[in-house]
Amino acid sequence: MSIRHRRLIPRTVFATAVLAAAALAACGGDDDDPSPFEQTPRTLTLEKIGGFDGGVLGAAEITAYDAASKRLFVVNGANGTVDVLDLADPAAPRKVGSIVVAAFGAGVNSVAVHDGLVALAIEAAVKTDPGVVAFYNAADLRLLNSVTVGALPDMVVFTPDGSKLLVANEGEPNSYGAPDSVDPEGSVSIVTVNRGGTPTVATADFRGYNGLEAQLRSQGVRLYGPGANAARDIEPEYIALSADGATAWVTLQENNAVAVVDVATARVTAIKPLGTKDHSLPGMGLDASDEDGGTNTNSGTPVLKIANYPVKGLFLPDAIARYTVGGQNYLITANEGDARADWPGFNEETRVRAHCSAGLDPAVFADAANLILDSNLGRLRITSTPNGGSAGKNAAGQCNELFSFGARSFTIWTTDLARVYDSGDELERRTSTLPNVNFNASHDNNTLDGRSASKGPEPEGVTVARFGDKHYAFIGLERVGGVMVYDVTVPTAPSYVTYLNTRDGATGDRGPEGLTFIPAAQSPNGKPLLVVGHEVSGTTTVLQVNLSY
Numbered sequence: 001m002s003i004r005h006r007r008l009i010p011r012t013v014f015a016t017a018v019l020a021a022a023a024l025a026a027c028g029g030d031d032d033d034p035s036p037f038e039q040t041p042r043t044l045t046l047e048k049i050g051g052f053d054g055g056v057l058g059a060a061e062i063t064a065y066d067a068a069s070k071r072l073f074v075v076n077g078a079n080g081t082v083d084v085l086d087l088a089d090p091a092a093p094r095k096v097g098s099i100v101v102a103a104f105g106a107g108v109n110s111v112a113v114h115d116g117l118v119a120l121a122i123e124a125a126v127k128t129d130p131g132v133v134a135f136y137n138a139a140d141l142r143l144l145n146s147v148t149v150g151a152l153p154d155m156v157v158f159t160p161d162g163s164k165l166l167v168a169n170e171g172e173p174n175s176y177g178a179p180d181s182v183d184p185e186g187s188v189s190i191v192t193v194n195r196g197g198t199p200t201v202a203t204a205d206f207r208g209y210n211g212l213e214a215q216l217r218s219q220g221v222r223l224y225g226p227g228a229n230a231a232r233d234i235e236p237e238y239i240a241l242s243a244d245g246a247t248a249w250v251t252l253q254e255n256n257a258v259a260v261v262d263v264a265t266a267r268v269t270a271i272k273p274l275g276t277k278d279h280s281l282p283g284m285g286l287d288a289s290d291e292d293g294g295t296n297t298n299s300g301t302p303v304l305k306i307a308n309y310p311v312k313g314l315f316l317p318d319a320i321a322r323y324t325v326g327g328q329n330y331l332i333t334a335n336e337g338d339a340r341a342d343w344p345g346f347n348e349e350t351r352v353r354a355h356c357s358a359g360l361d362p363a364v365f366a367d368a369a370n371l372i373l374d375s376n377l378g379r380l381r382i383t384s385t386p387n388g389g390s391a392g393k394n395a396a397g398q399c400n401e402l403f404s405f406g407a408r409s410f411t412i413w414t415t416d417l418a419r420v421y422d423s424g425d426e427l428e429r430r431t432s433t434l435p436n437v438n439f440n441a442s443h444d445n446n447t448l449d450g451r452s453a454s455k456g457p458e459p460e461g462v463t464v465a466r467f468g469d470k471h472y473a474f475i476g477l478e479r480v481g482g483v484m485v486y487d488v489t490v491p492t493a494p495s496y497v498t499y500l501n502t503r504d505g506a507t508g509d510r511g512p513e514g515l516t517f518i519p520a521a522q523s524p525n526g527k528p529l530l531v532v533g534h535e536v537s538g539t540t541t542v543l544q545v546n547l548s549y
Contacts, residue, residue: 030322031466032160032243040468041547046483046500046530050091050542051509054083059538062514063531064113066138067522071096073111073118073138074533074540075514080107082120084141088524090542097141104132104146110155113138114162117195121153121167128152128174128182133167133191135199147191147199151184155238158193159245164263165191165199166248168236176226176345185231188239188250188259190266202266206231206259209271217388220273221257222314224385226346234259234271240322240331249331249415251317253338258320258331258417272417274333277313277407283424284308286408286456287440289379290449298353300375302449304432304439306425309377310365313337313407314386323464323471323488330420330491331413332473334459337406339383348385349405351453353378358397368398379453380404408456410475412491420492428456430496431480436504442479443511443536451479461515464488465528467547472497474530476512483512483532483543502541511536 054060058077065072065087072085072093084097101108101122110121118136131153134146150169157166166188173183188204209216209230213223216230225233237253241263248261252271260270279286285308294300317333324330339349353372360368372378383403386392392401408428412421432439438448440456451458461476473488482501486494502509514533523529528545 030160030241030243031464031471032324038468039549040470041549043497043548044467044472044485045498045546045548046485047544047546048500048502048541049544050089050093052085052093052095052540054078054538054540056538058535059083060513060533060540061535062110063516063533063540064111064118065516065518065522065531066113066116066118067518068116069139070524071138072516072531072540073099073113075108075111077107077535078538082108082111085540087542090523090525090529090544093540093542099136099141101134104134109153112156112158112165114158117144117162117193119156119158119165121149121156123152127172128184131169133165133189135193145199147201149189149191149201150187150203153189154236157239157241159241159263160243161245163193164245165193166239166241166263167191168239168250170235170237171232172235173225173228173232173343175343178345181345183225183228183232186234186236186252188236188248188261188266188268190263204261204266204268206234206268208268209234213388216271220275220387221252221271222255222387224348224388225340238317238319240320242322242329243324249320249322251320251333253316253318253336254340256314256316274315274317274417275419276403277315277409277422279311279313279404280308282308283426284422285425286311286313286404287428287449287452288377289375290452291374291379292376292449292452294375296370296373296375298374298378302447302452304449306428306432310371311377311380311382311402311404313404314383315407315411316405317411319461321462321464321473323466325471325489325491329415331415331417332462332464332488333411333413334462334475335407335409335411336458336460336478337404337455339381339405348383349381350384351378352380352382352399352402355382355384355391356393356399358393359399361394361396361398361400364400377402381454406455406458408459410459410462410473410486412488412494421494423486423494426496427459427475427477427484430484430499431457431477431482431501434480434501436501436508437480438505440480443481444506446505455479461512463515463517463530465517465519465545467528474515474517476515476532478511478513481510481512483515483530500543503537507537509534509537509539509541
């Protein structure tokens, strides 16, 4: 994530079993059956038809839409509030109100809407304290109720029927090793909404895994925060739900894993490690350096160079979406990558040449002496702590494993988290041809190769929508910007459809965070829309999904 504690998690709203149903729940990127009368498109394109400029960094992050009031709710991280936009004319959104939450805490991290009910995830004034979820009426912004949840509530999502709200409580520490260090437990709150009455809260925690840290590490779950047990080290990030709302899949980003939660019993039933991506395989390459315009040197220049390297990519996903094909559920993750590097006492992020000061193990790495140079792998940001204190080094102190952050891709998994597809290096290759921004530029500059040594385009958000018999995934690229679209109808063989990037060098729409899909039946103009909140530019854009038959 680019700004901590606003965690900038994309929100999504998807087609329900009957498109004429009332408001959609923000269901973690889940799509369900369309109307039986809906045609199957041949393809689609994206077109920007409108937008709203918040005018400052952080003014547009997570978004959610209420169909009845035609209102868009936009988390304004700059003010710690929620901006309310009238979307009746999607070509010209206008601000009609604001929700201020100063009485509850430091600010809003996430928003979800279901059938006129708005839920806000509010971070406590002291982020390690329990947070709050507050409920408001979409039409008049009246406060209806509030409940206490876990520390640093970071994402909220309604079950499809709206009866429950799930909250990912990230539970980040304030520091490690200091006298005042606090590392709260991560958890998932399950709020029974009880419209018209008092909401109740149950908590799915990870205390049952305390004492099992060694077992989890051996399976590939990253537990490595200094002094932390499993419950404190696990940090829930984003939630996807089954169509019946009975099962939740929760990304544990820093832990490189996904938790499975039984919603009815508020119990974590499994933690599934995601493994690593082999960047040495064909089609799985990356641009690993911002100084690769030279041969075996520490003083190269930026250049586009996507190649295969003996590096293991930690998926570390942010957003997760669920969709169903042939009666089987699949999960899609946006593999952003995230390092623990934002508070005192511990920083796992380093570079290959700095971390591997004794060199690379020649028994593992061919041409080790040259590979470590900056024009090759020397500049690549990696973790110094792959898992539980291991540094990935041999007895002589030479690096024998290199683990980079994120996989620069999106991945499709079964619900048992068996990998069925990864987009490989295609996101980097497709963004390399953009005419309006330099390759691997970040969201706050237009520097060629600026993010190559880090996480490349940094896919962060994903939503899925179904049109007829086809499923489409929309992937937001946090750094270089824009939304890439894939036909994921065949989970093992997705196909690229289109890509729209509406930035202009160092200006325009930058830092896409929240993605909200609005189906045609609920859209104010009768066309399917994709709303994108851009954190860095502070702009909210309205993209029309144009279907071709």
